[in-house]
Amino acid sequence: MFFKMVMNDFYRKKIVTLTVFVFITLAVLLAATATNNIANLVQSMSELKEHADPADIAQMHSGEYHQAEIDQFIEKQQENIAMQETMVLLNVDGSHIHVDNNETMAGTIQDISFVVQNKKFDFILNLDNEKLDVREGQVAVPIYFMEQYDLQLGDTITIENDRYQKEFVISDYARDYEMNSSLTSSKRFVINQLDYDEMLENQAGELEYLIEFKLKENGDSQGVQTAYIEAGLPANGPIIEGKIFTMFNAMSDMAVAVVIIFISILLIVIASLCIRLTFLATIDEDLREIGVMKAIGIPKKDIKKVYLNKYRVMSLAAGMIGYLLSFIAVNLLNGNMRLYISSDLSGNLKYILSLIAPLLVYFIIVTYCQQVLKRIDKISAVEALRRDSMERGKNRKYRFPLQKNKFFSTNIYMGLRDVWVRFKLYRLLLFIFTVCTFIIILPLNIFNTMNSPEFSTYMGIGKYDMRIDLRRTDNITEEFKKLQEDLQKDSDIEKYAAYITSSYQVKNAEGSWDYINIETGDFSVFPLNYLEGDSPEGEGEISLSYANASKDRLNKKVGEEVVVRVAGKEKTLKVTGIYQDITNGGKTAKADTSLGINEEAVLWYVVSMNVAQGVDINEKMDYYQKAYGSAQVNDIEEYTQQTLGHLIDQMSTVVIIGIFIALCIVVLITALFIRMLLSKDMSQLAIMRGLGLTLKQVEHQYLAGTLMVLIVGILLGAVASVYLGELLVSLVMSFMGAAKIEFVLIGWQTWILCPLVLIVIVGMTISICSKRAKEDDLSVVLRS
Structure with missing residues (x-):
């Protein structure tokens, strides 16, 4: 009997059932895809590492x-x-x-x-x-x-x-x-x-x-590095631990997975709210049926089963479909992984871990359904038959009477008034609109920030037009001097600054010696954005990258001192600032030229410059590329693209997925919410239509109230995507050397395009859903 009732409910509410089914499928699909991607990454990284057998310590030397x-x-380090x-x-x-x-x-x-x-x-x-x-x-x-x-x-x-x-x-x-x-x-x-x-x-x-x-298995990596330095062995270049290689390989795919997981968590929350919204509408529509079942003696437990079994079946079916579709959808995200890590992603781990998503969603939905269904316990047969249980015990207060309206048309005023009077009902919609806006704008802000020249400040370099990197050649020192002389004479160059990076020994927090890459030059020409303090401007001053200043490295703060060994002598330098840098493992430093150059351990020479107004950067780049054939000439945008290109490409995919998911949620939730309102307001709608209001006028009331909630939700979501989004992204990027990310915002995208698209989609959804009022027989509704 209960199976037949469940099937009848499916047939009776095809649109609502299909909408919720699609939504649950979408939630499972996204969660399973993210889990699938992580499983692929873990397994493929393990496979790549097994076959490549990388070094645990790698020391570059020229x-x-x-x-x-x-x-x-x-021979002396055989135990390690x-x-x-x-x-x-x-x-x-x-x-x-x-x-x-x-x-x-x-x-x-x-x-x-x-x-x-x-x-x-x-x-x-x-x-x-x-x-x-x-x-x-x-x-x-x-x-x-x-x-x-x-x-x-x-x-x-x-x-x-x-x-x-x-x-x-x-x-x-x-x-x-x-x-x-x-x-x-x-x-x-x-x-x-x-x-x-x-x-x-x-x-x-x-x-x-x-x-x-x-x-060896229990070898002391830090001990080997310290012993190597103290032995004075070849070290004219950076030293890198194996875990850095792992981080670099996994970074772009892991960054995408983290964003997808975050969106998945939001989707699961919204899925629960969606079920609640559906239940409120369903229970409100079925009050008389519930009253009849209670009146004839059917236990409350069995009445709940009628509704709960429907969502159990729906969750199982949607979970399986979402689970299976995730193996297709994951191909949108793992192209980079297939190319750089493993062409074969057929391991069994993903099939097991991906099951977490449908099982978790099923558990959440069933548990939440059981909580919502407790409302049935409070509904008596008499109240249900009178269709007044949802408002029982409350005296209606007719606030904001129509005659006091002086600013809006009647229909708009009634729509806005409805939001105020029933704000507890609308706050759910407000929350979902806010979250959907957040899902759209956050990935877009991340993508725009990474794709902007401003992102160079998180790579340990200032903002400038172009840079020239000199490669190591026999006459590199002479070329470096000649380049500066040519730039001094070139009227097309507004300003320039020359930098030399060398490897130095530095005393770490334990008192032993490590290597550190220190860039010397005039950092006031193209200043960095510092987390704390400022750039080194005089003798005995140094600034550290966030990663180098952290507790597991030098453990230094602004104002403290660092001991650096230069040409066999120890120099004590004062830390003037801490900046962000995600390159070279984030472990860099900058000092005034008075520190001196470690001639035997020079790593690279760089000259940064701004061209004068009206000068074509590309032409100037071509000129210096031809003049210095062994040099590498790039503008700052190209430099950033070559360094972060894969991560930017991956993030563009996430932007598209985020927009698609958020728009689907907006359509589904708006449709369910309007359906619930139409069900609750059936009698009022019949009265309004009986008094001569057209369907269009009724539609305008719902449109005015819902769009007001949407606009507030867009504002809250946009603000949250900036401030909360920056906090979340900074938390993730802190592991890479950037602890404070500031988004680059493109105003027309954030404040015009995104709101306009959401308003149009919500408006169309309300218009379509409002047509349901046309189908109701007024005489039947009024008699009820």
Whole structure:
């Protein structure tokens, strides 16, 4: 009998049932997709790490090198170090690498190295996660460059300089665990040993060394690094721990997953509210049926089953559909993962973890239904038959009488009055409109911020028009001086600043020595936005990145002192400021030129500049690129795009998903809410129509009240997306070195386009739903 009643209810309320069904499916779909994506990321990262077997500690070094010194160090650290391997990198300037159509890689911000596959660990893989085995005359190109220059298998690249020229055929794409991410500043091309020896013999590039250590299971990573520094071993370059490689590889996909999970949580909350809204409408419509069932002696428990079983069946069906659809939808998010981490995402973990979403949604809905159904306990048979249970015990107060209206038309006034009188009913709609606006605008703000030149302030650099990075060559010091002289004479350059980054030893919180990259120069020309304090402007001053100043690093605050070793002497520097930096693991520092340059450990030279008003930046970039062939010339927007391109692309997908989800929620909730109001107001509507009001006039009343709630919800959602959104994003980004994100807002998107789209969609939904009043027989309603 109860099954038949449930089926009859399905048929009787097809539109409402279908609407709630779609909504639950959507909630499960999004939650399962996010879980699926995380499961894929965990499993694929584990697989990639297993096959690549990356180093636990990697030390870059340029300059004189003796392997015998490293071997002696390993003998003393046998309790910590399991294996050691040194990869010799042959660095080639991008301007010397030609791709099809005679295009070069001169514009890349990456350091390009040609290498031979390692023998012990840190293997570079193909797209099947198998160790690359490259034949003579062939090359495996990093995925990063495959995307950037649209390189295909079978295409050729040519290395050409004054001493060497050779054409290579692209045989594979290189998946490099340690240097996959665009956030790492180096990329490795894999070639055959014979080709490598030929390049080395002809001095086709500059030598650099990647000194790598694989630790034993309980090896002390920090202890090895400290011992390495104290031993005075080759360290002209950054030192990176293995966990940084993992973070860089997972960052773009994890950032997307975090946003999707946050939206999923909001969806689950809204799903519960949606069920409540439906129940209120359903119980209100079925008051007489409930009264009859109670009058003939059917237990309250059995009456509840009639409603509860419907939503149990619906939740199970919607959960399964959402679960299955998630395996299709996840393909919208894991394109980057398939390319950079694992082409095969067929592991079993995702099938198990993704079940959490439908089970959780089912549990929430059933539990919430049981709570809402407690209202039936309070409904007596007599009250139900009189259709007055929802308002029982309350004296109606006719506030805001119509005759006092002096500003609005009658229908608009009645709609606004209804919101005020029944605000407890409308506050649910207000909350959902606020959340939907938040879901739309937050991802949009994140995308616009990352895609803006302003984001450079979170990369440890000031805001300027263009920058020139000088690559390490034999005459780099002379070129650096000549470049500054040329800029001084160039009337098209409004201002410029030169910076030199070197590796120094710094005393950490435990009193031992670590390496730190310190950039020296005049930081007042293109100032950073500091979290605390200001830039170093005089002798004995230094500013630290947020990551370096944190408790697990140097543990310093503004005004405290840092001890740095320069040319064998210790210097005490005062911390003047703390800034944000998500590059190089976020562990950088800036000091006045009085600190002195660590000549043996110079990492890179950079010159930043602004062009004069009216000067074409692209033309000026082309001029300096031709004048300094080995240099890398970029505007700040291109630099940001190359560094964060993958994350920006991923976030654009999230923006589209967020807009689609939010608009679906708005339509579904508005439709359910208007249906509930029409059910509750059936008698009043019949009276109004009996007095001569047209359907259009009734529609205008509901439209006025709902749109007022929508406008307030849009304002609250937009404000929350800025202030609360900045807080949430800053919390996540603090793990990457940026603890205070300020959104770049595009006004016409936030305050015009988004509100206009929501208003149009809500208006159309109300118009369609209001037509239901036309179907009711006035005589039947009035007699009831």
